[in-house]
Amino acid sequence: xxxxxxxxxxxxxxxxxxxxxGIDDAxxxxxxxxxxxxxxxxxxxxxxxxxxxxxxxxxxxxxRYRNAPRFLARRLGLDDTAIELxxxxxxxxxxxxxxxxxxxxxxxxxxxxxxLSGAEAFKTFMRARKQDVTLDWAKAADDDLPRYIGKKLDMxxxxxxxxxxxxxxxxxxxxxxxLRAASGRTVxxxxxxxxxxxxxxxxxxxxxxxxxxxxxxxxxxITTVTDSNRMIGFPYPKLMNSNNDVDMGAAIIMCxxxxxxxxxxxxxKWVFPHAGTDSHEHxxxxxxxxxxxxxxxxxxxxxxxxxAGITIDDVSVLDLYSCFPSAVQLGAQxxxxxxxxxxxxxxxxxxxxxxxxxxxxxxxxxxxxxxxEDLRERPGEYGFTWANGGYATKHAFGVYSTTPPxxxxxxxxxxxxxxxxxxxxxxxxxxxxxxxxxxxYSVMFSRDGQPETAQAACLxxxxxxxxxxxxxxxxxxxxxxxxWVGVGCQLDPEGALLV
Numbered sequence: 143x144x145x146x147x148x149x150x151x152x153x154x155x156x157x158x159x160x161x162x163x164g165i166d167d168a169x170x171x172x173x174x175x176x177x178x179x180x181x182x183x184x185x186x187x188x189x190x191x192x193x194x195x196x197x198x199x200x201x202x203x204x205x206r207y208r209n210a211p212r213f214l215a216r217r218l219g220l221d222d223t224a225i226e227l228x229x230x231x232x233x234x235x236x237x238x239x240x241x242x243x244x245x246x247x248x249x250x251x252x253x254x255x256x257x258l259s260g261a262e263a264f265k266t267f268m269r270a271r272k273q274d275v276t277l278d279w280a281k282a283a284d285d286d287l288p289r290y291i292g293k294k295l296d297m298x299x300x301x302x303x304x305x306x307x308x309x310x311x312x313x314x315x316x317x318x319x320x321l322r323a324a325s326g327r328t329v330x331x332x333x334x335x336x337x338x339x340x341x342x343x344x345x346x347x348x349x350x351x352x353x354x355x356x357x358x359x360x361x362x363x364i365t366t367v368t369d370s371n372r373m374i375g376f377p378y379p380k381l382m383n384s385n386n387d388v389d390m391g392a393a394i395i396m397c398x399x400x401x402x403x404x405x406x407x408x409x410x411k412w413v414f415p416h417a418g419t420d421s422h423e424h425x426x427x428x429x430x431x432x433x434x435x436x437x438x439x440x441x442x443x444x445x446x447x448x449x450a451g452i453t454i455d456d457v458s459v460l461d462l463y464s465c466f467p468s469a470v471q472l473g474a475q476x477x478x479x480x481x482x483x484x485x486x487x488x489x490x491x492x493x494x495x496x497x498x499x500x501x502x503x504x505x506x507x508x509x510x511x512x513x514x515e516d517l518r519e520r521p522g523e524y525g526f527t528w529a530n531g532g533y534a535t536k537h538a539f540g541v542y543s544t545t546p547p548x549x550x551x552x553x554x555x556x557x558x559x560x561x562x563x564x565x566x567x568x569x570x571x572x573x574x575x576x577x578x579x580x581x582x583y584s585v586m587f588s589r590d591g592q593p594e595t596a597q598a599a600c601l602x603x604x605x606x607x608x609x610x611x612x613x614x615x616x617x618x619x620x621x622x623x624x625x626w627v628g629v630g631c632q633l634d635p636e637g638a639l640l641v
Contacts, residue, residue: 147400155511156181174261174391200260231292233531238538242418260504261391315584317468320433323627337361338483347493354499384500417449439476464494571637574608593618610639
């Protein structure tokens, strides 16, 4: 098979974890990226980082570099004045979206060799904050900005912020309660299901040399609340939450087939992106039709598979985004994947954001690197990644194989179809005052393990949605006992939840 010389190909991947003893021996994010890029270059069989014409970095949360790719380029010995410097927009979807965009631009002749990387040193960042230490990490001038790749998406309505709803740890448990009610399981049955689901995830991490926590956990260890596994947002103890307390980086080297041949990269290192898609749900959770379904995953995932000419049953190497258990379930049901613990199929290559590590926006670069490594061991098979950002809001998908695509890399988006789907209207607390029904809820706990705040998405009789919040500890505690989805409630004119 004769390949178009502009066919995009991944030739090297690298991952790097740094377990510093303190601040003095810690590495800043671009230093972690540097190590990951060197690992990717070695993986490709190169003597060092290639002479890339573009350095592309995933948005960094823990330190505001302003122009992180400039500092990475300098560390790699590249001329930062002569190459493109680019950064993704924020979101866990960004690594896959960056691969998609890079593949398109390689095919279009805009890029020949690109270095993609991302990292977080959030463990060190928080350690410095607790010790009141000022970090001397790099920072560019206010007007020194890279090119931005991706679509910025505002995901919080003012009304949501006014209700105190603006964090993933609040929203994903709401998805969970809605999914639980839809499953027909009791609260205890569902909690056992989640424990088994994440026990399997920990087993994957235990066998992943690049995972932050390489230790298998039992289902009971994951579900039992202890001092070290405190409840954060009911029904999620700490071990069901993304772990951002990490210092870790990853890198991908992409180029044209022509460049790969010119650099002498062995063919057994080549992994081809076949297709990719990007999509997003209705941006504000207040407007979602239901908390128990992600139609943008259904449509975006199917489109990626269709563009690659395969089905999900043809995929043998799979990584589903796993910031919280509800994300796994939403993605799996949308893609038609059986994740039944002990009976379903493989769905994580890393151990997920709890056990492999959740370096904010960059987890999926670790997932892609792991998928690439697996595919090299399984020539001709297909890999698939789903990346997610926000509150199960922004999605990106990628299909990979060591076998070259029959047609050029294909990219698409089903966004018009997603935008046309039904929406809910959010009403003000004053207009919502009166009777309502709880459709999803979460209870936030204090750091000392006490239920503090109950937060509920409520439906009015006419189908409109309202938020109900209670800061009464007695209400919060009550809503941790039994099933509250489908229960009638009262909302006062200030938006207080009365049960």
